[in-house]
Amino acid sequence: MAGLVAVLTRVSPEEPDEARQEYAYISDLVVLARYRRRGLGRILLEHAEALARKRGATTLRVGVLAKNRIAHGLYQQLGFNDFQVQMVKDL
Ligand SMILES: CC(C)(COP(=O)(O)OP(=O)(O)OC[C@H]1O[C@@H](n2cnc3c(N)ncnc32)[C@H](O)[C@@H]1OP(=O)(O)O)[C@@H](O)C(=O)NCCC(=O)NCCS
16 A cells, blocks of 8 residues: 545534535545655545545545645645634643
């Protein structure tokens, strides 16, 4: 195995101020280090998107750490836009 992607195709919104429509959610994406920069990440994401569409989803979400510039850049390249900001403070 060189990598994997997991997509939940029907997730219900939980936040009260969100649109009530279900969405698809990429819960995991990883390519083993020795297989990176060969286009696999992009291919896996395209498959996840195609599966989500096939199952009737109209939006696709993914969470990414702010410091993960590589994944963030990849998602932006594939048409994802910033949607939610989660903030943290060391105590
Ligand atoms: C994010 C990850 C899945 C990308 O997989 P990948 O197979 O290397 O991705 P691709 O080869 O398809 O690269 C697609 C684009 O991502 C960006 N990218 C990938 N690796 C990069 C790097 N080391 N530096 C900068 N940009 C990078 C580039 O824009 C690249 O396009 P390009 O090759 O045309 O320049 C992989 O780095 C990974 O598994 N990281 C650890 C786990 C992780 O962070 N998962 C995401 C959690 S939200």
